[in-house]
Amino acid sequence: MTGERVYLERGSSFVTLEEQGDAIERAFGQIDGTSRRRIVATGAGEAATRLADEVRRLESKGYRVGRHHAELEAAIVAQPADPTPRLVFADWLLERHDPRGELITRMAAGVAVAGHIATFAYHLAPPWMARVSLAWHLGFVRAIAFRSGDDTKLLPRLLRHPSLMVLEKLRLPPLNATEAEQVRRALERRPASLRRIDAD
Numbered sequence: 001m002t003g004e005r006v007y008l009e010r011g012s013s014f015v016t017l018e019e020q021g022d023a024i025e026r027a028f029g030q031i032d033g034t035s036r037r038r039i040v041a042t043g044a045g046e047a048a049t050r051l052a053d054e055v056r057r058l059e060s061k062g063y064r065v066g067r068h069h070a071e072l073e074a075a076i077v078a079q080p081a082d083p084t085p086r087l088v089f090a091d092w093l094l095e096r097h098d099p100r101g102e103l104i105t106r107m108a109a110g111v112a113v114a115g116h117i118a119t120f121a122y123h124l125a126p127p128w129m130a131r132v133s134l135a136w137h138l139g140f141v142r143a144i145a146f147r148s149g150d151d152t153k154l155l156p157r158l159l160r161h162p163s164l165m166v167l168e169k170l171r172l173p174p175l176n177a178t179e180a181e182q183v184r185r186a187l188e189r190r191p192a193s194l195r196r197i198d199a200d
Helices: 047-060 072-078 081-097 099-106 116-118 126-129 151-162 179-187
Strands: 002-010 012-018 022-028 036-040 134-137 140-145 167-172 196-199
Touching: 002 047, 002 140, 002 179, 012 047, 072 081, 081 099, 126 134, 126 151, 134 151, 140 151, 151 179
Parallel strands: 140 167, 167 196
Antiparallel strands: 002 012, 012 022, 022 036, 134 140
8 A cells, every 4th residue: 555655855866755555665866867766664554653754864864845946946935925936836846746736726726725735744734733823825834823832843844844935924922931042043044035923
């Protein structure tokens, strides 16, 4: 049985991870170049956990989930209110079977997207993102709100995820001194699009 499939990129390298029953198939190599495959066996029922751990490990090494196009992404960041760059990016992603392309086009057409986001969770909203409130707009998260100060430790990971590349608004709960310092450090690498930070 085939389960979740996650594609990640770092520079000119890629890794694809796919659940295959109680194993994970890993493909890796150079984008538009040669690649290799191998099967990583797991214990019964452990493939999903192993997949999540491997995605996190690769993210810590600089890999980013999804397909990336520097020029198109820069156009979206530069014009967050203009739908045109997002729709151009959607066409490029659709040609490469990246689920964000369909998410952008569905949102632009006013079609329900909850099922699509759930199906392609790693690419769009991994399970750990359920700890914060997300407001979506044309394929990307426009605003996030934290429910507790403890959850603000997720902020560095949130800001690295491609779904938040044009984040505009952040709402923070009451914070203790440690949490406030963690948030301050995380926001040193905030996206240029983040112009509003509200605190309760």
